[in-house]
Amino acid sequence: MPTPTLFMHVHDPLLASNLLSLEGVRQFQLNVSHQQESWLDQLSYAQCDVALIEVNDSHDVALEALINSRTLHQTEFLFFSKGKPDTVLDNLMRKGAGFHYRAPFDFTLVESSLMAIFDERNQTQAPACQQTSYLDQFGLLVGSSPSMHALYRTIRKVAGTQANAFIMGESGTGKELIANTLHVFSQRAEGPFVAINCGAFSSELIDSELFGHVKGAFTGAHKDHKGVFEQAEGGTLFLDEVTEMPYEQQVKLLRVLESGEYKPVGAQSVKKANVRILAATNRIPDDVIRNGTFREDLYFRLAQFPIIAPRLRDRDGDACGLAQHFLAYQNSKDAQHKSFSEQSLKKIRDYHWPGNVRELKHAIQRAYILADTSIGPEHLIIDDLQQQKKHRATSGIPIGMRLEDIEKIAILKTLQNNHGNKTDTALQLGISIKTLYNKLDKFENARVSVA
Numbered sequence: 001m002p003t004p005t006l007f008m009h010v011h012d013p014l015l016a017s018n019l020l021s022l023e024g025v026r027q028f029q030l031n032v033s034h035q036q037e038s039w040l041d042q043l044s045y046a047q048c049d050v051a052l053i054e055v056n057d058s059h060d061v062a063l064e065a066l067i068n069s070r071t072l073h074q075t076e077f078l079f080f081s082k083g084k085p086d087t088v089l090d091n092l093m094r095k096g097a098g099f100h101y102r103a104p105f106d107f108t109l110v111e112s113s114l115m116a117i118f119d120e121r122n123q124t125q126a127p128a129c130q131q132t133s134y135l136d137q138f139g140l141l142v143g144s145s146p147s148m149h150a151l152y153r154t155i156r157k158v159a160g161t162q163a164n165a166f167i168m169g170e171s172g173t174g175k176e177l178i179a180n181t182l183h184v185f186s187q188r189a190e191g192p193f194v195a196i197n198c199g200a201f202s203s204e205l206i207d208s209e210l211f212g213h214v215k216g217a218f219t220g221a222h223k224d225h226k227g228v229f230e231q232a233e234g235g236t237l238f239l240d241e242v243t244e245m246p247y248e249q250q251v252k253l254l255r256v257l258e259s260g261e262y263k264p265v266g267a268q269s270v271k272k273a274n275v276r277i278l279a280a281t282n283r284i285p286d287d288v289i290r291n292g293t294f295r296e297d298l299y300f301r302l303a304q305f306p307i308i309a310p311r312l313r314d315r316d317g318d319a320c321g322l323a324q325h326f327l328a329y330q331n332s333k334d335a336q337h338k339s340f341s342e343q344s345l346k347k348i349r350d351y352h353w354p355g356n357v358r359e360l361k362h363a364i365q366r367a368y369i370l371a372d373t374s375i376g377p378e379h380l381i382i383d384d385l386q387q388q389k390k391h392r393a394t395s396g397i398p399i400g401m402r403l404e405d406i407e408k409i410a411i412l413k414t415l416q417n418n419h420g421n422k423t424d425t426a427l428q429l430g431i432s433i434k435t436l437y438n439k440l441d442k443f444e445n446a447r448v449s450v451a
């Protein structure tokens with residue numbers, strides 16, 4: 001069996017010498033890039049198993065061309081950059097290029113990634129595909145904590161299979177990003193990724209959303225409608241908030257999972273589904289199974305691979321890292337140079353982030369707007385729910401106010417406070433997302449009929 005090959009295109013002498021001293025590099029048969037030809041042409045010709053590419057700030061035509069090149073899917077890439085936001089690199093990551101290490105580099109991580117790739121190639125000589133290991137950014141996910149590394153390894157293993165995965169975790173932990181990353185690293189990456197929030201539809205509508213309908217199936221069905229199973233054909237279907245799905249549809253979903261067949265509303269014949277199902281919830285499955293709102297048999301069908309999205313407070317060091325990541329992107333977008341003060345980084349580090357990455361992202365977006373150049377702790381407005389609860393309990397509600405009006409105010413204010421995020425709003429109000437949608441529809445209809 002030939003020794004796996006490694007291509008290296010690195011200009012910085014220090015980075016080059018650090019990489020060349022790694023056992024992980026030396027075990028490969030080495031090809032070093034030369035100046036006469038574009039590195040992508042050299043790599044396409046050599047067809048190496050791994051490529052170590054240094055990305056610097058100057059425009060790199062080869063990097064752009066890589067997006068549409070077959071080499072992207074044949075070689076496992078490790079990019080090294082100074083960390084300046086780079087849209088070409090982001091597109092490559094989205095397409096499953098592999099690893100992106102940002103300076104200062106942790107060569108222990110580089111070493112373990114290379115060791116894992118070498119072992120894999122050496123054992124199977126499989127054609128290169130979108131599999132990776134530890135990194136600062138993996139697919140669409142950013143984070144360097146041990147719990148994220150464990151997650152990357154799980155995704156990497158599960159992505160290559162056809163198994164259904166069930167992603168569990170608190171709101172804002174990145175469950176949809178995990179699902180999307182599983183898709184981009186799977187063999188279905190060229191197919192569509194379709195996401196649906198199962199709690200957002202009434203039981204009448206969800207049949208048609210899932211399975212589609214034919215013209216004339218019911219009043220208002222003026223033409224054929226493709227359901228998400230058909231839209232996701234050949235790709236991945238992500239069922240978000242699956243535990244909120246009406247019970248009747250859970251039975252139907254189970255049938256599709258078992259037989260691979262479904263029938264659009266009003267259709268005479270069945271269709272065959274070719275989709276991979278990923279599902280998610282921010283509830284504890286055991287609770288919803290025990291209280292009878294979610295079918296246990298469906299859970300086991302969906303959870304061939306259960307995946308836990310780590311809470312931000314369990315991701316050592318990631319809160320500050322992500323804060324800096326979001327700030328760098330915002331700075332780059334607006335050509336600004338804002339930075340965090342030491343005290344604001346301490347505040348980020350010490351806070352427990354119950355709303356996870358979403359809450360952190362919003363806090364950074366607000367702080368960025370408020371601060372001129374240095375972001376201080378006063379710019380980090382944190383929505384501490386405990387504080388809010390205390391405030392709510394003590395703030396007076398006018399005597400005699402209609403219950404219906406109190407409910408409406410509570411819903412609209414919470415929604416506004418969550419920047420329109422309905423999942424968080426429903427969670428805070430202690431109602432299901434479906435109930436929230438029903439109430440919002442009611443308000444909307446009332447507004448229309450008044451107008």
Ligand SMILES: Nc1ncnc2c1ncn2[C@@H]1O[C@H](COP(=O)(O)OP(=O)(O)OP(=O)(O)O)[C@@H](O)[C@H]1O
Nearest residue numbers: 141142143171172173174175176177282357358423
């Ligand atoms: N690891 C991460 N790296 C970068 N961004 C992240 C990460 N995790 C979450 N985010 C960002 O946080 C926000 C929430 O992510 P996402 O919608 O995937 O969470 P979720 O767990 O599906 O939330 P919910 O349960 O409320 O639907 C998004 O803006 C997403 O881009």
